[in-house]
Amino acid sequence: MEIAIDDKTSLQIRRTYKAPVAAVYAAWTDPEQMKQWVGPGDAWGESEVTTDVRVGGRYRMVMHAPDGEVHRVGGVFREVIPNKKLVYTWAWESTPERESLVTVEFKPSGHETELVLTHRRFFDTQARDRHQQGWNGSLDRLGRFLSR
Numbered sequence: 139m140e141i142a143i144d145d146k147t148s149l150q151i152r153r154t155y156k157a158p159v160a161a162v163y164a165a166w167t168d169p170e171q172m173k174q175w176v177g178p179g180d181a182w183g184e185s186e187v188t189t190d191v192r193v194g195g196r197y198r199m200v201m202h203a204p205d206g207e208v209h210r211v212g213g214v215f216r217e218v219i220p221n222k223k224l225v226y227t228w229a230w231e232s233t234p235e236r237e238s239l240v241t242v243e244f245k246p247s248g249h250e251t252e253l254v255l256t257h258r259r260f261f262d263t264q265a266r267d268r269h270q271q272g273w274n275g276s277l278d279r280l281g282r283f284l285s286r
Contacts, residue, residue, distance in 0.1 A: 147260040149270045153253045153277050157284040159244045162251040163221045167191045175283040177201045178275035193218055236261040
């Protein structure tokens with residue numbers, strides 16, 4: 139796991155999964171698979187996920203925190219290259235004016251997949267740091283989901 143922050147309002151996380159690109163991409167784009175791993179920690183319940191994976195299509199995730207709090211995020215796909223790259227906006231329903239941008243790249247590495255997640259244009263460094271923690275939790279869960 140490598141984390142690089144290229145400026146104060148961006149983060150980048152790299153992970154390698156022991157699964158082919160098509161499986162990792164499907165886990166990231168199929169709502170039935172996504173709902174099983176999206177969320178910043180194992181104590182979080184199964185998420186509600188809807189996706190329309192095409193340029194201009196929308197997605198929405200509803201995550202349930204252990205304390206009962208509900209977190210809703212959504213956005214629009216800006217770029218979709220199957221099994222290679224997704225780019226989409228990211229805005230919490232509680233703060234829609236704070237729209238940021240997520241890029242997920244899927245790179246084959248033998249029988250494994252390197253996933254590079256770049257999240258840019260955070261409102262401030264505190265938002266970046268909270269998202270870094272949340273993404274790492276979700277990416278840990280994704281790894282466990284893919285290894286089943």
